[in-house]
Amino acid sequence: MRELLVPAADLLLGAQCAGCGRPALTLCRACGGAIRPVPEVTWPRPCPRGLRLPTRVTPVAAGANADVLRRVLVAWKETGNTRLTAVLDHLLAASVVEHARGRPVVLVPVPTSRRSKRERGCDLVDELARSAARLLRQVGVEARVSQALAPARATADQVGLDAAARARNLRGAFRLRTDRALPGRDVIVVDDILTTGATVSEAVRVLTTAGHRPFGIAVVAATPRIPVGVPEHRG
Secondary structure, eight states: OHHHHHHHHHHHTTOBOTTTOSBOSSOOHHHHHHTOOOOEEOOOSSOOGGGTSSSOOEEEESSBSSHHHHHHHHHHHTSOOGGGHHHHHHHHHHHHHTTOOSSOEEEEEOOOOHHHHHHHSSOHHHHHHHHHHHHHHHTTOOEEEOOOEEEOSOOOOOTTOOHHHHHHHHTTOEEEOOOTTOTTSEEEEEEEEESSSHHHHHHHHHHHHTTOOOSEEEEEEEOTTSOOSOOOOOO
């Protein structure tokens, strides 16, 4: 009975769809359909050198950070609607599946700053990765999550920074916490949104330096201005 009463009470108290604002616990049917995962290889422009060399670390996004999906991500990340983790995990899992090649995978979330953890009360990206890993195991992908990376220093807010400024801001921002779960698995760096690639590139750099070059990158969404295609390979 409680399973029925709680959703009914939420609706009476004004629960709204994160995509359109209509009454709903998480998403209405229309908005849920609007963010169905369509995973695509999505390279940032300009593409950080660390994603191209010594081997390509291919980024895959399940959708564009625009319209309904953007509003859902804002509600999840900025307003604390953690129920949306159970929606967004399907998109992240779909991106990871594009990298699966029959081998076990380990998802390495990009580190969340201490400031963000305090403000949100949790590590959202880590929780999203763990939820996605459970979905992957249900469909036969041997997946686990490792918090292999940790913040090494404080960084400025990325909002409003261009690609070069973001790269400077993130340089040296992460450190290796542990690599015990990485050997013998395809390492996939995961995040919620790909913008310039600076964050995932720094994660790739630290893991590569430690001898664990990632196989790919998986994100929920990429900013629309990032075109899909293969990066230029220049020396």
